[in-house]
Amino acid sequence: MPARPPIVAGNWKMNLDRAQGRALAATAVARRHEAASTELVLCPPAVYLDTVGAALAGSDIGLGAQNAHDKPSGAFTGEVASAMLVDVGCRYVILGHSERRTLCGETDAVVNQKTKAALAAGLVPIVCVGETLEEREAGRTTDVVATQVRGSLAGLSPEHIEKLVVAYEPVWAIGTGKVATPAQAQEVHALIRRILGELATPAVANRVRIQYGGSVKPDNVADLAAQPDIDGALVGGASLKADDFLAIAKAFARA
Ligand code: PGA
Numbered sequence: 001m002p003a004r005p006p007i008v009a010g011n012w013k014m015n016l017d018r019a020q021g022r023a024l025a026a027t028a029v030a031r032r033h034e035a036a037s038t039e040l041v042l043c044p045p046a047v048y049l050d051t052v053g054a055a056l057a058g059s060d061i062g063l064g065a066q067n068a069h070d071k072p073s074g075a076f077t078g079e080v081a082s083a084m085l086v087d088v089g090c091r092y093v094i095l096g097h098s099e100r101r102t103l104c105g106e107t108d109a110v111v112n113q114k115t116k117a118a119l120a121a122g123l124v125p126i127v128c129v130g131e132t133l134e135e136r137e138a139g140r141t142t143d144v145v146a147t148q149v150r151g152s153l154a155g156l157s158p159e160h161i162e163k164l165v166v167a168y169e170p171v172w173a174i175g176t177g178k179v180a181t182p183a184q185a186q187e188v189h190a191l192i193r194r195i196l197g198e199l200a201t202p203a204v205a206n207r208v209r210i211q212y213g214g215s216v217k218p219d220n221v222a223d224l225a226a227q228p229d230i231d232g233a234l235v236g237g238a239s240l241k242a243d244d245f246l247a248i249a250k251a252f253a254r255a
Pocket of ligand 1: 011169173174175176177213214215216234235236237238
């Protein structure tokens with residue numbers, strides 16, 4: 001069994017209101033023992049980070065944002081800097097999610113700048129990569145994912161690479177109910193770890209957590225969690241229900 005501590009993060013996206021977010025966080029705290037050995041992270045909409053952070057106070061559940069800007073301050077209307085996220089209690093930030101790559105035009109170069117800024121501010125970036133259905137069907141998965149990992153993490157020191165989390169999220173599996181098979185996911189996770197080994201060292205790559213994301217549910221998580229290079233999950237839809245989120249976290253918990 002690898003020594004990597006499993007990590008499961010809930011990406012709430014643009015869902016839940018303040019009261020619902022507070023209640024979900026409080027439930028996660030109350031039932032945290034159900035998945036004691038899994039690192040847990042909740043990523044609410046930015047406007048609720050303070051509220052959810054307060055509900056998590058005193059627990060070891062981490063608070064994460066869904067995005068951050070790459071500059072520390074300035075005239076960037078509507079944006080939030082990594083240091084501001086740290087200021088409200090964040091320890092993590094999701095970067096380069098496929099929805100942001102597609103809807104907001106975030107390129108690997110942009111994700112790279114954001115990743116560097118987040119690390120400099122002391123956050124743990126959860127850097128997302130993944131191919132579209134068209135790319136998979138054209139046999140380009142390896143190329144696409146390798147390019148995204150190399151581009152998003154270019155120029156990072158091995159020390160920084162060791163701190164971050166990579167999330168492999170095939171775009172065709174996000175919010176579609178279509179999950180990658182455990183073998184498909186494992187193959188890409190192993191590829192990502194090989195590339196991390198080239199960018200840092202194999203020993204460092206062996207310590208980096210790689211999450212799978214895309215329609216992870218309590219009834220499909222067990223086989224994913226059993227794969228040697230799948231170290232946790234980035235969960236969208238199922239993270240909005242405490243029962244489902246905790247069941248997924250439990251599936252990754254080490255005995
Ligand atoms: P999903 O989303 O679990 O709803 O497929 C995952 C994600 O986008 O992080």
